[in-house]
Amino acid sequence: MAALTSLSFSSSFTQCCERKATVSSSTHRFFVSSSSEVFGFRTIFSYHYGGVRASSSSSKMVVQCMSSATDAPTVSETKLNFLKAYKRPIPSIYNTVLQELIVQQHLMRYKRSYRYDPVFALGFVTVYDQLMEGYPSDEDRDAIFKAYINALNEDPEQYRKDAQKLEEWARAQNLTSLVEFSSKDGEIEGILKDIAERAGKGDFSYSRFFAVGLFRLLELTNATEPTILEKLCAALNINKKSVDRDLDVYRNLLSKLVQAKELLKEYVDREKKKREERAEPQKANETITKCQGQQLSGQQLWSYENDIY
Structure with missing residues (x-):
């Protein structure tokens, strides 16, 4: 960051905006892409009856978002529910990513094959907490989380509770x-067995939140050997290549978020210092004016007393 200290305010702000755009783009690729490919062209979304249509100047495609419910809300309705639940302004560096996030999670949530599981919840909680780290208010950060999950017609308390259980386990x-969870009994072991069984039958909807959840489990277990992830994926009947790719994108996203937050903080600090520097001469002038006024009043009083005598 030493090299950044010589930048002007406008330059810092411009770079911050550029970094935010990069973060938004990375987030878009992280959550829009399927487990086997990344959309390489600029995509424009239009939503209709719970589905999503993607188009570009060079190609067109339609992605049907199948819902387990016949009355699945549209993306616009989900976003509106979020805005109604949390009405306070959110700083753009956070809001840009949150808006991308809720659109993509809506598409996951209302797929026909979607089924909530605690590993998915742990992955989302991990992503959210990393994204919102350093948010000005802890109370607002929790309120945004609740509004976000409620907008998806899910239970924010369950997300937090299940994530905590998995972390403790x-x-x-x-x-x-x-x-070797399959050879043991217990609540978490039962959850992992169920995932492995469904994945083995092809009845499991893999997502990148799930990949992040696995990464968090390894992190908390202090598993540093590269073979552990391979063994865990094999036990869960999950494609390790997909997990590796998604974790690489996740790490890259976190790195860009850190850089963007650092630039934003530097810009805010510079602007604050600039305002303070501008305010100092003004305060000095006000003090001088006040002193001159007091001196003038004293002279007028002295003149009045002399006239009396």
């Missing part, structure tokens, strides 16, 4: 017990 595991 992972901290108590070692490298062997983590990958």
Whole structure:
């Protein structure tokens, strides 16, 4: 950051905006892309009856978002529910990513094959907490989380509760017990067995939040050996290549978020200092004017007393 200190205010702000655009683009690729490909062209979305139509100047495609409910809301309705639930302004560096996030999670949420699971919840909570780290108000950060999950017609308390359970379980595991969950009994072991069974039958909807959830489990278990992720994916019947790719994109996104937040903080600090510097001469002038006024009043009083005598 030493090299950045010589930048002007406008330059810092411009770079910050450019970084935010990069973050938004990375987030878009992270959550829009399927597990097997990344959209390489500029995509314009229009939503109709719970589906999403993507088009570009060079190609057209239609992605049907199948819902398990016949009355699935549209993306616009989900976003509107979020805005109604949380009406306070959100700084753009956070809001840009949140808006991308809620659109893509809506598409996941209302797929016919979608089924909530705690690993998915852990992944989302991890992404959200990383994104909102450093938010000005902890109270607002929690309120935004609740508004976001409620807008998707899910339970924010369940997300937090399940994520906490998985984190506590992972901290108590070692490298062997983590990958050998199928031979053990317990609430979390049962959840992982169910995922493995559904994935083995092709009845599991993989997502990048799930990949982040797996990464968090490994992190809390202090699993540093590269083979552990491979063994865990095999035990869960999950494609490791998809997980590896998604985790690489996730790490890259976090790196860009950190850079953007640093630039934004630097810009805000510079603007604050600039305002203080502008205010100092004004305060000095006000003090001088006040003193001159007091001196003039004293002279007038002295003149009045002399006239009397």
